[in-house]
Amino acid sequence: MQIHVIGSKSQHTNDYLVYYFPSEKLLFEDDLVWIARQGPSRKASARQVGLYQAIRDLKLPVETIVQSWPVQDYGVKTVIPFRELEQSVTGK
Template identity: 50%
Template sequence: MRAFVHKGATVLSIQDNYEYITEQISNLHTITTYSLQLESKPLQFETIDKDKPYIISDGKYEMQIIFIGDKSNHTYDYLTFYFPEEKMLYQGDLLFIPEKGEMKKLSKRETSCYNVVKNHKLKVDTVLQAWPVNAYNIKWKIPFSELEQIVKSFENK
């Protein structure tokens, strides 16, 4: 991260991480030096607020970072990434839908992925999963219609 700060990049994170990030870029190395240590530069930091999409755009293409935090039922600092043009939601490890086999009721963690789409009124055709990829026979590319079908089939059970 120090090299990015030295080049003037803006660090995006939740406010709770500010102190940690500041500490990490300020720690000196005693064996070998690095560019930020040789030439100090200020930290450019922007906060991603909870439940308020942080939009990155070049005027034509857009990505939204959505901080759902503990609503993920996984971690307090959970982020998802929405690409409106592709109608795609990218998330790390909320869904564990098997490649083959019988549908099962989703856990609270899995349902939180569905809730991001519904609560933020996102137009999603596809949900991509970052982990696990090619392991455990878990889907990494999930049609949203399939996710919705699973949720609805177990709603009243």
């Protein structure tokens, strides 16, 4: 496991950690990606863009993002394929 400080790149707080598991190509974070489970995709929030850019800057080959928040059902994914984050940011 690798722990990375992405700080203000998170667009959420100045102190923000993400956890990368290289063997699984999995990134664990708390509350930066809000992609609906159903319906049309929306433009990325500043937090999503910040996480995407941090992953790119760190050159992490992420395939899956696991998010711990929200703890209640808000209709958003908590297991997110990286390509969906990328699509929300780049439109591709």
